[in-house]
Amino acid sequence: MRDVAVIGVGCTTFGEKWSSGFRELFIEAGALALEDAQLSGEKIDAMYVGNMSAGRFIEQEHIGALIADYAGLATHHIPSTRVEAACASGGLAFRQAVIAVASGMEDIVVAAGVEKMTDVEPGASTDTLTGAADREWEGFVGATFPGLYAMIATDYMHRYPLTREQLAQVAVKNHYNGARNPIAQYQQEITIDTVLNSTMVAEPLRLFDCSPITDGAAAVIVAPLSRAREFTDTPIRVLASAQASDTITLHDRRDISTLDATVAAGQRAFRMAKLAHKDIDMVEVHDCFSIAEICAIEDLGFCRKGEAGKFTADGETALGGRIPVNTSGGLKACGHPVGATGIKQVYEITQQLRNDAGKRQIDDAKIGMTHNVGGTGATAVVHILGRC
Amino acid sequence: MTVARFWRKIPQRYNMIGTRCENCGRHFFPPRTFCPDCRRSGRIVDHKFAGSGEIVTYTVIHTANEQFEAFTPYVLAIVKLDEGPRMTAQIVCRPDEVKIGMRVKSVFRRIATDGESGIIHYGTKFVPVK
Numbered sequence: 001m002r003d004v005a006v007i008g009v010g011c012t013t014f015g016e017k018w019s020s021g022f023r024e025l026f027i028e029a030g031a032l033a034l035e036d037a038q039l040s041g042e043k044i045d046a047m048y049v050g051n052m053s054a055g056r057f058i059e060q061e062h063i064g065a066l067i068a069d070y071a072g073l074a075t076h077h078i079p080s081t082r083v084e085a086a087c088a089s090g091g092l093a094f095r096q097a098v099i100a101v102a103s104g105m106e107d108i109v110v111a112a113g114v115e116k117m118t119d120v121e122p123g124a125s126t127d128t129l130t131g132a133a134d135r136e137w138e139g140f141v142g143a144t145f146p147g148l149y150a151m152i153a154t155d156y157m158h159r160y161p162l163t164r165e166q167l168a169q170v171a172v173k174n175h176y177n178g179a180r181n182p183i184a185q186y187q188q189e190i191t192i193d194t195v196l197n198s199t200m201v202a203e204p205l206r207l208f209d210c211s212p213i214t215d216g217a218a219a220v221i222v223a224p225l226s227r228a229r230e231f232t233d234t235p236i237r238v239l240a241s242a243q244a245s246d247t248i249t250l251h252d253r254r255d256i257s258t259l260d261a262t263v264a265a266g267q268r269a270f271r272m273a274k275l276a277h278k279d280i281d282m283v284e285v286h287d288c289f290s291i292a293e294i295c296a297i298e299d300l301g302f303c304r305k306g307e308a309g310k311f312t313a314d315g316e317t318a319l320g321g322r323i324p325v326n327t328s329g330g331l332k333a334c335g336h337p338v339g340a341t342g343i344k345q346v347y348e349i350t351q352q353l354r355n356d357a358g359k360r361q362i363d364d365a366k367i368g369m370t371h372n373v374g375g376t377g378a379t380a381v382v383h384i385l386g387r388c
Numbered sequence: 389m390t391v392a393r394f395w396r397k398i399p400q401r402y403n404m405i406g407t408r409c410e411n412c413g414r415h416f417f418p419p420r421t422f423c424p425d426c427r428r429s430g431r432i433v434d435h436k437f438a439g440s441g442e443i444v445t446y447t448v449i450h451t452a453n454e455q456f457e458a459f460t461p462y463v464l465a466i467v468k469l470d471e472g473p474r475m476t477a478q479i480v481c482r483p484d485e486v487k488i489g490m491r492v493k494s495v496f497r498r499i500a501t502d503g504e505s506g507i508i509h510y511g512t513k514f515v516p517v518k
């Protein structure tokens with residue numbers, strides 16, 4: 001297997017982008033990534049595109065070819081593949097690109113993610129997201145996506161010492177970081193009261209416990225590490241790529257409050273990189289809901305089960321804490337264009353490792369981790385990236 | 389949803405017909421035709437579930453998907469059936485009544501309506517056992 005490096009990254013701003021369509025979004029992100037790598041499009045050997053549900057969001061399938069075409073590469077006939085694993089689509093697209101380069105099959109590969117969510121009514125987008133869980137045996141009986149995570153929160157709070165205020169602190173911290181990220185959908189700080197006074201969605205989760213509906217796209221370019229310096233002075237090495245699956249339904253899980261797929265992917269990633277938790281300078285985790293970040297930092301092993309509430313309240317996951325979590329603002333404040341999120345996580349860690357993260361920069365960042373989840377934990381993908 | 393997609397699942401949704409593996413005794417609801425434990429040596433047969441169990445975890449849905457908006461707020465829970473499997477279902481009770489560990493039994497109820505003239509879906513909900 002060859003060593004792989006990230007040689008270029010690009011990301012649109014995230015938000016409700018009424019004037020941009022699906023095609024404008026991914027072209028903008030792709031152009032930014034190519035410019036970053038000082039690369040012209042005809043050098044691209046292959047593309048992987050993470051996208052959850054263009055079929056339902058914009059009634060368009062066949063996204064791989066569409067993107068290659070609009071990137072001006074139709075006459076080059078490169079392989080272009082859509083990758084889907086609900087909210088983990090982006091993370092899987094990145095992993096496929098890494099595997100393609102590591103295997104020696106391809107050299108310059110684009111991993112992109114895109115989702116245009118606001119062209120349908122909010123009710124329709126919520127319903128589409130329910131398809132990330134089991135439509136027949138969860139969605140059909142009235143489960144919503146927030147409702148499933150709310151059942152994780154109920155179970156967790158019954159068994160472990162997590163207060164409602166500690167849970168709110170996840171969103172407060174992520175908004176603080178989002179306010180320091182120019183691409184974030186929400187750039188204003190909030191307080192614990194903002195969360196506690198927001199609309200109830202699914203008890204105990206309120207509106208500010210939930211990631212928003214977002215339009216956005218992100219793209220990264222990977223190449224063999226041996227060639228990386230042809231394109232950039234600051235290549236970022238891929239130290240580990242791990243993916244795991246679990247039952248599609250929440251009710252069939254071994255433990256409602258543990259995402260075993262996250263545990264498995266995290267352990268594999270640490271083993272592959274031959275690293276320990278103390279080596280990680282910051283991590284982007286999949287905080288689709290506040291409770292998801294609590295579970296993620298425990299399931300990845302950054303603190304023990306049941307302790308993430310206190311860990312968060314003590315500031316250990318804040319900028320300057322023991323392990324800064326979601327310096328981008330996470331899904332909560334940066335936004336969650338589902339197929340793009342996993343790529344945006346790689347974008348954020350790359351910014352940090354290049355010392356380009358501005359007001360949210362972690363001092364002397366050398367190694368970062370990304371964690372992207374599909375559904376309520378049926379897919380998890382973890383990457384570890386390091387400065388060269 | 390087409391009528392066939394719904395009708396196909398009637399035995400499961402109306403009557404709680406699942407399956408059981410005769411080789412290892414494990415029960416499956418919703419039914420599986422392949423035992424994950426015994427794999428090719430599994431022997432799957434139909435099994436009618438008794439419909440009793442207890443609440444593992446729950447939520448009260450305030451913001452629902454379109455077909456369920458008329459029902460809010462409603463209680464949604466994971467129920468552990470006495471035969472072993474767990475399932476997600478609505479609990480017919482007041483939001484402040486539901487508790488982890490509460491005993492429940494299945495009832496046959498209207499689940500949702502597909503639009504104004506769409507088909508009405510029926511299925512299994514649970515009620516508290518006093």
Ligand SMILES: [Zn+2]
Pocket residue numbers: 409410411412413414423424425426427430431
């Ligand atoms: Zn068996």
